[in-house]
Amino acid sequence: MTDKPAANDDAAKLEGLPEGETPVAAAAPELVPAAQVTAALEAAAEFKDKHLRLLAEMENLRRRTEKEVADARQYGISRFAGDVLAVADNMHRALATLDEEVRAGADAKLILLIEGVELTERELHKTLEKHGVKKFTPQGEKFDPNLHQAMYEVPNSDVPAGHVAQVIQSGYMIGERMLRPALVGVSKPAAKAASN
Secondary structure, X not given: OOHHHHHHHHHHXXXXXXXXXXXXXXXXXXXXXXXXXXXXXXXXXHHHHHHXXXXXXXXXXXXXXXXXXXXXXXXXOHHHHHHHHHHHHHHHHHHHOOOHHHHHHOOHHHHHHHHHHHHHHHHHHHHHHHOOEEEEOOOOOEOOOOOEEEEEEEEOOOOOOOXXXXXXXXXXXXXXXXXXXXXXXXXXXXXXXXXX
């Protein structure tokens, strides 16, 4: 007997529907056990944590790559620039051998040659600076082992002890990095007269 009222209810529901429509079974929501909800929440938290870590890792990778590209642009010519410095040094040494007497007694062709070499040296230094290579001459500065290479000590009362008294060879920087340290003579206190 219990089946008949249920059948009557179904029939009553069907009669109230517009023609051509079929009823959708409205199933009662199944109750989900608390253990499944907890497991699903834990899995979601784990996936969220993995996602956030992956995002952070990708951001770090992006920053690292940008820095490496910037460094490659700025410091990529270091080896080539180091080799070109030998040419610049030789030009400077060649010009340093010509004192004022030689220049004054030189004929017009020799003066043109000297001026051409000086112009070439200046142009070479401009080109190096254009690419981030800067020359420094630390005369009189405090000795810094990160920038200078001490070749010898010089007893000198004009320059404080521990300062650069003589520059043998200029140093060069490329960006913020050392390309070549300056070769220097470091001052030391002048020897005091021995007492009798």
